[in-house]
Amino acid sequence: MKKYVLLILVSLFLLTACNGGDSENGNADNGGQAGETTIRVAWWGNQERHDMTLEAIELFNDIYPDINVQPEYTGWDGYWERLNTQAAGSNLPDVIAMDNSYLNEYNSNELLIDLAPLIDDGTINLSDVDDVYQEINHDGDRVLAVASGANALSLVYNTEMLEEYGYNLEPGYTYDDLYEMNLAIKEAIEEDGGEFFGYDFANAEYELFNNYARQNGMTLYNEAGDGLGFAEETLVEYFNWVHQMVADEAAPPHDIMMSYIEGGNSMLQEGTAVTQTAASNQLIGLSQGTQFELDLTILPALDGVHANYIRPSMSFAITNHSAEQEAAAKFIDFITNNLEANEILQAERGVPISQAVRDHLVEIVSEPVQKTFAFLEVVAEYTQDSDPLSPPGETEVRGAFIRIVESLKYGQVTPEEAASQFIQQAENVLN
Amino acid sequence: MEKEKKIPASLSLESRNLRADNLSGYLSISPWLIGFILLILGPMLASLYLSFTDYNLLSAPNWVGLANYQNLLSDGRFLKSLEVTFKFVFISVPLKLIFALALALLFNTGRKGSSLFAAVYYVPSIIGGSVAIAVVWRQLFGRQGAITQILSALNITDANLIGNPNTALSVLILLVIWQFGSPMIIFLAGLRQIPLELYEAASVDGATKIRQFFSITLPMLTPVIFFNLVMQTIQGFMTFTQSYLITGGGPLDETLFYAVYLYETAFEYLRMGYASAMAWVLLIIIAVITSIFFLTSKYWVFYQSEGGR
Numbered sequence: 001m002k003k004y005v006l007l008i009l010v011s012l013f014l015l016t017a018c019n020g021g022d023s024e025n026g027n028a029d030n031g032g033q034a035g036e037t038t039i040r041v042a043w044w045g046n047q048e049r050h051d052m053t054l055e056a057i058e059l060f061n062d063i064y065p066d067i068n069v070q071p072e073y074t075g076w077d078g079y080w081e082r083l084n085t086q087a088a089g090s091n092l093p094d095v096i097a098m099d100n101s102y103l104n105e106y107n108s109n110e111l112l113i114d115l116a117p118l119i120d121d122g123t124i125n126l127s128d129v130d131d132v133y134q135e136i137n138h139d140g141d142r143v144l145a146v147a148s149g150a151n152a153l154s155l156v157y158n159t160e161m162l163e164e165y166g167y168n169l170e171p172g173y174t175y176d177d178l179y180e181m182n183l184a185i186k187e188a189i190e191e192d193g194g195e196f197f198g199y200d201f202a203n204a205e206y207e208l209f210n211n212y213a214r215q216n217g218m219t220l221y222n223e224a225g226d227g228l229g230f231a232e233e234t235l236v237e238y239f240n241w242v243h244q245m246v247a248d249e250a251a252p253p254h255d256i257m258m259s260y261i262e263g264g265n266s267m268l269q270e271g272t273a274v275t276q277t278a279a280s281n282q283l284i285g286l287s288q289g290t291q292f293e294l295d296l297t298i299l300p301a302l303d304g305v306h307a308n309y310i311r312p313s314m315s316f317a318i319t320n321h322s323a324e325q326e327a328a329a330k331f332i333d334f335i336t337n338n339l340e341a342n343e344i345l346q347a348e349r350g351v352p353i354s355q356a357v358r359d360h361l362v363e364i365v366s367e368p369v370q371k372t373f374a375f376l377e378v379v380a381e382y383t384q385d386s387d388p389l390s391p392p393g394e395t396e397v398r399g400a401f402i403r404i405v406e407s408l409k410y411g412q413v414t415p416e417e418a419a420s421q422f423i424q425q426a427e428n429v430l431n
Numbered sequence: 432m433e434k435e436k437k438i439p440a441s442l443s444l445e446s447r448n449l450r451a452d453n454l455s456g457y458l459s460i461s462p463w464l465i466g467f468i469l470l471i472l473g474p475m476l477a478s479l480y481l482s483f484t485d486y487n488l489l490s491a492p493n494w495v496g497l498a499n500y501q502n503l504l505s506d507g508r509f510l511k512s513l514e515v516t517f518k519f520v521f522i523s524v525p526l527k528l529i530f531a532l533a534l535a536l537l538f539n540t541g542r543k544g545s546s547l548f549a550a551v552y553y554v555p556s557i558i559g560g561s562v563a564i565a566v567v568w569r570q571l572f573g574r575q576g577a578i579t580q581i582l583s584a585l586n587i588t589d590a591n592l593i594g595n596p597n598t599a600l601s602v603l604i605l606l607v608i609w610q611f612g613s614p615m616i617i618f619l620a621g622l623r624q625i626p627l628e629l630y631e632a633a634s635v636d637g638a639t640k641i642r643q644f645f646s647i648t649l650p651m652l653t654p655v656i657f658f659n660l661v662m663q664t665i666q667g668f669m670t671f672t673q674s675y676l677i678t679g680g681g682p683l684d685e686t687l688f689y690a691v692y693l694y695e696t697a698f699e700y701l702r703m704g705y706a707s708a709m710a711w712v713l714l715i716i717i718a719v720i721t722s723i724f725f726l727t728s729k730y731w732v733f734y735q736s737e738g739g740r
Contacts, residue, residue, distance in 0.1 A: 081698040088488040088703075105701070109489035255594025255682060259574040262679075396700040407683055410596065 037324045039331060040093035042072040043314075044079035046285070049348055056341045060334050067327045080395075087111055087319075094322035095331055098145045098315040100136060104225070105392040107144050112317045113325060115143040115332075123329040125337055126354075133353035136386055137315055146332050147312030149350020151280040151372070152379045153207050154296045154308075161185065161274045161292070169275070169297040171306070171382060175241055178275065178300055182250040185274055197252035199245060200260075200267045200276040206401045208277055211299050212238045214307030214384060225391030226430055232419050239408055239415035246409045254409040268294065280372050280379075281313050281350040287368035294368070296375040298382050306382035313350035351376050393429045400425040482707035488697075492704060499708035509709070511684050512692040515600065519688065520667035523604045528659055531611040535618035536648075549619060556612025564606075565676035569593060572602050596683040603673050603686055614659040621655030622648070653732045661724055668717050689713055 043053060050073050057069045072093055074082060080102065086092045092111065106112050118124050124146060126134065137145045157169055165188060167181045182198035189196040201208070210220045212234070219229035245251040252267070260267055267273030269290035278286065280296055287294050298308050316335065318328045334341055342357045347369050352358050362373055401422055408418045457464065482499055484492035503509050534552060538545040558564050571578045574591040582588050592598045629647050638646065671690035674680060680687040680695070693713070697706035 084488050084698060084701060105489070109487075111489060253594075255591050256574060258681070259591060259594055262569070263573065393700075396702075399695075399700070403684065406681065410683060412683065 036066050036068050037327045038068040038070060039095060039322070039324050039327045040070045040072055041095040041331060042079075042083065042093040043097035044074055044076045046075065048285070048288075052345050052348060056335070056344045059338070059341055059344065060331060063334070063338075064327075064330060067324075067330065069331065090321055092319040092321040094324055094328040095316055095318055097148070098317045100311060100315075101390055101394050101398070103137070103144055103315070103317075104389040104394075106317070107139055107142075107389075108392055111320050112144050113320055113322070115146065115318065115329070116141060118318075118325070118329040119143060123326065124333045128337065128354040128356045130353070130355065132310060133312060136311055136389065139389075145312075145315035145317035146336055147315045147350075147353045148335060149281060149313050149347060150310050150353055150376060151313040151350040152308050152310050152376060152383075153204070153211060153299060154278060154280045154283075154375065154379075155275050155299060156268060156278045156283055156286055156294050156296055157275045158268060158271070158273075159293045159295050161271070171298050171378070172301055172304075173297075175300045175302065179241075179245060179248075179250050182245075182274065183248065186249065195272050196274075197256060197267055197272050198249060198274075199251040200273040201242075201245075201251055201257060202266075202276050202278060203257065203261055203402070204277040205242060205405045206398050208299070209235070209238050209401070210387070211307055212302065214309075214387070215302040215305045219387050221387070221391055221394075221430075223388065225388070228423060228426055228430070232423060235419040235422065236415050239405075239418050242405065243408055243415050247411070254406050266290075268292075279313055279350075280375050281348065283372055283375075284346070284348055284366075284368045296371060298379055307384050308379050309383050309386040310376060310379060311386055312353070347372065391430060396429045397426045400429070478707040478710055481704050482711050484704045485702075486704040486707070487701045488703050489701065495704070499705045500712070502705065503708060503712065508684060508687065508692060512687045512689045515685065515687050516668060516670075516689040519600060519604060519607075519670065520664060523607045524660065524663045524667050526604070527608045527611050527663060528614055528656070530608055531614035531659070532618050532652075532656075534611065535615050535622055536644075538615075538619060539622045549616070553612035553616060556610045562672070562676060565673055568602070568606050568673075569677045593678055594682055596685045599678050599682055599686050603670075603677065606673055606677075607667075607670065614663060617655055617659055618652070621652050625651045650733050651735070654734060657724070657728055657732045661721055664720060664724070665717055668713065668720075 041057070043049070045053070053073070054071060057071060060067070060069060070093075072082075079097075083092065083096060087106075087109070098106070098112075115124060119126055126146070133147050133150050134143070137143060137147060155169065162168060165181075165185050167185075169177075169181075178199060186196045186198050213220050213230040216230065216234045218231065218234060221227070222229040242251075246253060251257075252273075266276070266286060266289070268276045269286060269292070271290075271292060276286075277299075283294060283296055298306060316332045318325055318332070322328050335345070336352075337354055337357065339357060339360045342352055342361060343364065347361060347365060351373055352361065358373065362370065365373075404413070404418045404422045404425075407413050408415065413421065481492060483494060483496060485495050485498075486492035534549075538549045538552075555564075570576050572592045573579065574594065579591060582592075590598065592602050625648065629651070630643055633643050633647060669690055670688050671694065674686045674688045674691045675694065678686040680691045689709070690713075693706050693709045696702050696709065
């Protein structure tokens with residue numbers, strides 16, 4: 001008898017366990033009424049971006065009451081780990097925010113759908129969009145994603161400080177100018193007993209080198225994406241400059257730079273740096289938390305050569321796991337073209353790619369946002385064609401680059417050793 | 432003849448009963464058993480298979496044989512992570528155990544309130560592995576952290592201990608030692624098991640407190656020391672949170688724990704097959720070290736039940 005009681009107890013336990021699963025599913029379904037489709041939308045960002053995007057989603061719900069949007073958002077850290085595991089479980093959200101460095105990886109694993117048919121039939125309307133903004137999102141005839149904003153790698157600077165010490169960063173200034181300016185300002189401030197670290201690399205040494213290679217007429221990766229596309233001397237030259245900046249204290253040591261980043265602080269906002277590398281749309285965030293007036297300029301010239309390029313800061317793509325591609329496409333169209341939605345989003349993801357949206361916003365957005373609009377027009381005069389998409393494995397190559405820059409800054413390796421170490425490690429990954 | 436026939440009959444009845452008993456036994460452990468098979472054994476076998484493939488999470492795995500294991504040998508960061516992890520385990524585990532034992536001795540005096548203090552000192556172990564404490568630790572030892580400020584005011588050092596490749600590991604070791612609570616509680620239980628008459632006899636013979644500690648307490652405590660040593664060593668090899676959250680493995684990979692490198696390889700660089708191979712190597716390392724402890728234990732662990740051998 002006893003054992004039957006047990007049997008019943010165990011079966012009851014198992015039944016409840018199963019029921020638990022059922023009721024969870026039930027809840028998810030209850031979110032929408034009959035006839036509704038549900039799409040999941042994932043993005044990364046900070047709290048401001050989350051708030052603005054959620055507000056835009058509410059507006060989307062008003063316009064398309066039959067489409068229910070489930071947001072999934074996190075910070076940049078953890079976003080890709082999350083997506084990668086969802087990809088492994090064939091459970092990716094319908095719409096995902098894409099970064100250039102992952103586009104190829106996701107495309108080559110056949111996780112993204114071709115948007116070209118949806119663009120051709122007008123579900124996603126790109127008639128107001130200049131081709132330059134979409135170039136990087138193409139794979140042959142396939143359209144992998146729609147840019148949610150454009151930006152360019154730039155230098156953000158403190159205008160007041162620059163004026164005070166009598167410098168300017170008009171296009172044409174060089175890497176050496178940057179070095180001398182930071183040293184001079186540092187000297188002046190420290191004489192008055194202040195704290196000053198100089199140029200904040202902001203952990204973007206890799207992106208800056210990408211530009212440096214282009215200024216030398218080379219590329220970071222070769223055309224086929226199975227190796228590097230620059231000469232070793234070029235990297236040695238660049239590392240020499242980085243080393244000189246840090247060794248002579250025109251830029252802070254690595255641990256100070258990292259402690260600012262990890263603490264979510266910025267030297268530029270605090271006034272202990274006068275310049276910082278940043279994507280142009282970061283000016284908006286940086287301007288919010290500081291008393292100083294900040295502005296943008298293009299990257300330094302090398303022997304008069306400029307190699308900036310405009311790129312989508314991020315894009316939206318539709319995944320292969322989506323069962324509601326039509327609804328997902330409507331969402332992307334809404335984010336790209338809806339004026340009211342873009343008013344809410346404040347161009348924080350980068351300058352909107354639709355001319356109509358830009359024209360509508362330019363009068364009503366805040367000053368830092370206007371500066372990013374104006375900056376892209378300046379950059380356009382100094383651009384070259386953008387590089388092909390970075391090959392799968394870029395994340396690991398970038399990781400190796402950052403580690404080697406770290407040991408260079410700590411003085412553990414010479415620029416020559418650093419360059420040959422990086423080339424060897426990168427080729428190991430790419431082959 | 433009849434007798435012979437009867438025996439198998441009764442046997443078979445018994446074995447049927449036995450089988451029924453077994454069934455209800457399995458049923459009653461089934462919640463655990465199902466969990467074990469689905470959540471531990473299954474994934475383990477899957478990872479064993481994946482360790483022989485080039486699985487990258489996003490597309491189907493291809494068989495590559497022993498390539499992952501061979502590549503480990505020439506992977507500089509893998510060797511670095513081994514070095515860091517061994518350094519960490521061999522420094523932090525003995526220190527932690529000594530600390531735990533010292534406090535357990537202190538709380539074993541039976542003074543008023545000693546159990547309250549034991550409870551208070553256990554708190555870091557409950558919260559110590561958490562994300563919040565890791566963040567607090569990063570703040571305390573960071574560039575403008577309280578501890579950095581104090582050290583700098585005392586003119587000991589004005590460096591940022593977490594950012595300095597020579598000291599970053601020490602900060603993590605300190606955090607782990609601070610979580611001495613669970614070995615302490617186990618030591619405390621062990622100390623209370625030691626028969627008081629041993630001490631009485633020793634004091635009658637005129638043995639000093641120190642002599643008593645080395646001749647009675649320590650030998651009697653060896654089974655507990657052994658247990659703590661094994662558990663803490665295993666835990667030490669699997670340490671992840673502290674390094675991942677406080678230093679991210681840096682600076683210069685000086686705190687790149689094995690588990691952190693494994694995680695990075697699997698989820699950031701998408702080399703799941705390679706990471707699975709790393710996980711199995713770690714399992715083997717832990718198994719070897721644990722069995723060394725077990726093999727040597729007969730020379731230094733004394734069990735009362737075996738006549739104090």
